[in-house]
Amino acid sequence: MNAHHDTTGHVGHERAGEADRAMARLLELDAEVLASYLAELTGLLAQRVAPGPTRILDLGSGPGAGSLALARQFPAAQVTAADISTQLLHRLQKQAAARGVADRISTVETNLDEPWTKITERGPFDLIWAASFIHHVSDPVRTFTRAFEQLRPGGLIAVTEMDFFPRVLPEDTGAGRPGLEARLHQATNTQPPHEWTGPLADAGFVVEERRPFEIHLDTTQAGPALNAYAHLFLAKLRSHATDVLEADDLAALDALLDETHPQSIMRRGDLSVRTTRTTWLARRP
Numbered sequence: 001m002n003a004h005h006d007t008t009g010h011v012g013h014e015r016a017g018e019a020d021r022a023m024a025r026l027l028e029l030d031a032e033v034l035a036s037y038l039a040e041l042t043g044l045l046a047q048r049v050a051p052g053p054t055r056i057l058d059l060g061s062g063p064g065a066g067s068l069a070l071a072r073q074f075p076a077a078q079v080t081a082a083d084i085s086t087q088l089l090h091r092l093q094k095q096a097a098a099r100g101v102a103d104r105i106s107t108v109e110t111n112l113d114e115p116w117t118k119i120t121e122r123g124p125f126d127l128i129w130a131a132s133f134i135h136h137v138s139d140p141v142r143t144f145t146r147a148f149e150q151l152r153p154g155g156l157i158a159v160t161e162m163d164f165f166p167r168v169l170p171e172d173t174g175a176g177r178p179g180l181e182a183r184l185h186q187a188t189n190t191q192p193p194h195e196w197t198g199p200l201a202d203a204g205f206v207v208e209e210r211r212p213f214e215i216h217l218d219t220t221q222a223g224p225a226l227n228a229y230a231h232l233f234l235a236k237l238r239s240h241a242t243d244v245l246e247a248d249d250l251a252a253l254d255a256l257l258d259e260t261h262p263q264s265i266m267r268r269g270d271l272s273v274r275t276t277r278t279t280w281l282a283r284r285p
């Protein structure tokens, strides 16, 4: 995610900047394409946090998909967005200003693997949100324990993970053999889905629900950002596929990623989004 560690000096910073920009773009498109799912999830939280939360903490906020959706769902809430990346937090501030909620979202640049001093000043919180983040931390139970300490008694944490990368292509793309995307995912995604029920309980939480959200959006439901979103996701998978896919599949994938090719992902009207995201809802007793 944050590539600042892999090289040193100016070139390293530029590469880190590029990696953050690409990641920010992908996360912003994700929020746009999956807006209906985000609205459903924040709507569920509205039923579970009563009265409505006034202080919300977004852990590993990135450019703010969660913070912005939460600010929309809870108009009386102040949202604190915490992340290690200056660049992603800057994008979040710009988005917040563009949507007229800059006065309700504040950012904290911090490494959440280190003591949460800057966060403690803003708590306690009624609701903590952590989407696609916990798998990044070095010690999930320690992170959940710190989150527990930041919540008021009765407060809720909502932890979400992507079970697998979204599928976006039709079975037969017209480029190469049918079933390309399934083979690409099988070859590049070797990790089982994350499971946080045990670590949440170990930190003292009462896990109230573990809810998988099955997401199926056709091209109309996903909206105009779908082609760029699909292109970025497949390009990301392509970068891991060189040594694990057959040559004909790599050639077909490259054709799909080539914006000048007749079968290009950027020109297609037959894309869709199929994915599952799981949310754990857990309460501080």
Ligand SMILES: C[S@@+](CC[C@H](N)C(=O)[O-])C[C@H]1O[C@@H](n2cnc3c(N)ncnc32)[C@H](O)[C@@H]1O
Residues within 6 Å of the ligand: 001, 002, 027, 059, 060, 061, 062, 063, 064, 065, 066, 082, 083, 084, 085, 088, 110, 111, 112, 113, 130, 131, 132, 133, 136, 137
């Ligand atoms: C996959 S992104 C998810 C962003 C956002 N929650 C979303 O759903 O769009 C993971 C985020 O965690 C942040 N992150 C990773 N390790 C971190 C750490 N140790 N402390 C703070 N933020 C971290 C990254 O900078 C990145 O913004």
